[in-house]
Amino acid sequence: MHASFVPPRQVRIGDAAAFVGTTPRAIRHYHEIGLLPEPERGVDGRRRYGYEDMIRLLWIRRMADAGIALEDIRDSFQTGTTSGGAEGGGGVADVLERLEETLTEREAELRRQRAAVERMRTEGSRMGLLSDFVTDRLRNLPEGTLRQADLDALLVTERIFGPLGAAVQATRFIALATHPPLREDSDRVDAAEEALDDGVAVDDPRVARVAAERHAFESALHAVIEESGLDEDDDALFDAWDALHPDPAHDGEDEDDPGSGRREEGSMSAVEAVGKMPYDFSPARQRCMELALELSFQGSPAT
Known part of the structure; x- marks a missing residue:
């Protein structure tokens, strides 16, 4: 994220x-049936949604x-x-063809839903809702080492x-899950940031x-990732x-959108998505993030 960009709170x-990929009408219905608590309203009387609201909407x-x-x-x-005509039969044939297509689509959707339910039962109700590609990366973690906040971030x-x-x-969370002292340091720095x-x-x-504490932690985390060979696993991920998603129309990524070609079909661009996802960061915490980013640039080798 560019240092000068301030995400909406x-x-x-x-x-x-x-x-989220839904409609305002659907969200209002969630409020009506008690699925999503009514958020606070701004001075203009309109609803305002924060980070926790968005997390819940994504899970829904x-x-x-x-x-x-x-x-x-x-x-x-x-x-x-x-x-169609009673004698020609062409109209009936067309209807039957469309009906067959509809049933085929329903069967495919039922198989997809059944597979999703099976994954939720096998992997856990939340992890199972992430894609196979992400879940496979986390499959060998010790039970209980992955936190709900980690899954929220991955979502x-x-x-x-x-x-x-x-x-x-997920490489980050694998390193934290398998190195308890590192997780303790992460919790300490997270708490210090939240206090801002x-x-x-x-x-x-x-x-x-x-x-400075964030920069030191991120450097230590990066060192652990390199020492444990997790960075090589990242190369294998690409x-x-x-191999799973060959794209002959593009030899490389879209430089203007790092997520190009790797998001869900029909989804918004990364820039659009970042601008619509609220994070409740105070100005002091935002400035802290900018300073930590500057420190990381200062410590990077010249190119």
């Missing part, structure tokens, strides 16, 4: 619907796509053709950058100090993705 219902969309009824999704959250990344982007991001709330000024000394 809250978005309107239209942007929320566009990011994935579960609904898997064929789960909205009522069941709500409960889970509360508990954890034209007729968002997969929506923006596609399964490949999320699979690459709206009551902290952007020029407060704590901002620069936490940025090869595996290209």
